[in-house]
Each structure stands twice: as structure tokens, then as C-alpha cells.
Amino acid sequence: MNTLKYMHIAFRLAQKAQDIEEIPIGAVIVYQDQIIGFGFNQSIQLNDPTAHAEIQAIRQAGEYLQNYRLMNCTLFVTVEPCAMCAGAIVHSRIKNIIFGAKEPKCGAVCSQQQYFDSPYLNHKVDWLDGVMAEESRDLMQGFFKNRRKYR
16 A cells, blocks of 8 residues: 555545645545545634544445445544544444544643543554654644634
8 A cells, every 4th residue: 555645646636625725634545555535624714523534435435335334444644633533433343543633732642641542442554754844843833823813
């Protein structure tokens, strides 16, 4: 599996979110080396607090597979998931998650929580961070810096 290829696609989706003034996070779900779901943050545009990039990609992948279980799928996302998204990742049975930048304020994988390591979960998610971390972090920081400038 070409990790950088899929992270570049997720990054382009994050830029798409930024273009519509959403927090720039993008996500791609891959099954058998094929993209079956993708998304970018659209919470503001859709008036939906659950419309995070990961949730959008999970919904699309479920439709594609006609199954709410995304067994043997890998999620690529530009920024460490929050608690809501980490829960959805576990419930959907995604096997692997690869993300770029850590989210020091609300990251639920390794920054503020270690959700996937919780002993009570009935599904284990393997994860890797740091892929395109600098680019993803720069995109996020630039977005928030620009937002503060115009307030």
C-alpha cells in the first residue's frame, strides 16, 4: 500500500475544506488498495457537528461495502482524530489508521487520550502517526492564524 499516495489525497481534501472555510482535515479510507471513502470537514457548511472528515469517509465506505463494518480497511487522515471519530473508527472495525499531525488539544489517539489502548474495547486499531505531519500541522496552524487575523 502506498502510504504517501493516500496521505497526499487526504491532504488535498484538507485543502478543499480550507477553501470553504472549514477546519482543514481530510480523510481517505482504503480497502484492497482502492479508495472506498473520502471526506473533509464540513461541520459548518452542513450545520452538523458530526460532519468531520473521518465520519464522512466512514459513511461513504460503509455505503460502498454495503456494510457498517469496515474490516481490513485503512483510514488515512491528516490530523489525529478526536474522541468522537476514534469511537466511530472502533465501532466500524477499521483495522489501521495512519495520520499526519498530532492534535495536542483534543487528539484521542495519543495526545490527550489513548482511546485505542482502552482495555474495555472489543476491537484493536493499529495506528501510525507522523506521515506528512509537518505539512498537515502547517496547514492547520495557517488556517487558525488566518482566522484569528480576520476576527
